[in-house]
Amino acid sequence: MAYHIKKPSLLNPAIDLYYAGGVRWTDDYGDRKIYAGESEANARIAPGDGRNGGFNGASVVNEG
Numbered sequence: 001m002a003y004h005i006k007k008p009s010l011l012n013p014a015i016d017l018y019y020a021g022g023v024r025w026t027d028d029y030g031d032r033k034i035y036a037g038e039s040e041a042n043a044r045i046a047p048g049d050g051r052n053g054g055f056n057g058a059s060v061v062n063e064g
Contacts, residue, residue: 003041004032007058019044023054038062 005019009027017025018032026032035041041060 001038002063003035003038003060004063005035005041005045005055005058006032006061007055019055019058025054034063035060 006016007019007025009015009017015027017027018029020026020031021033035044038060045055045058045060
């Protein structure tokens with residue numbers, strides 16, 4: 001199954017932002033980074049050091 005990461009925009013919470021890789025977020029669904037497994041996407045949100053930076057409010061979404 002495929003997964004992606006999304007979060008609401010800080011400027012307009014009605015707009016979803018999708019993680020595109022690196023430090024990039026996009027509102028274009030087609031540019032989102034796709035993960036093969038849920039655990040891989042969850043690991044990106046919580047890097048393990050107690051800080052998740054730009055991933056505040058983000059969630060992993062199942063594309064299936």
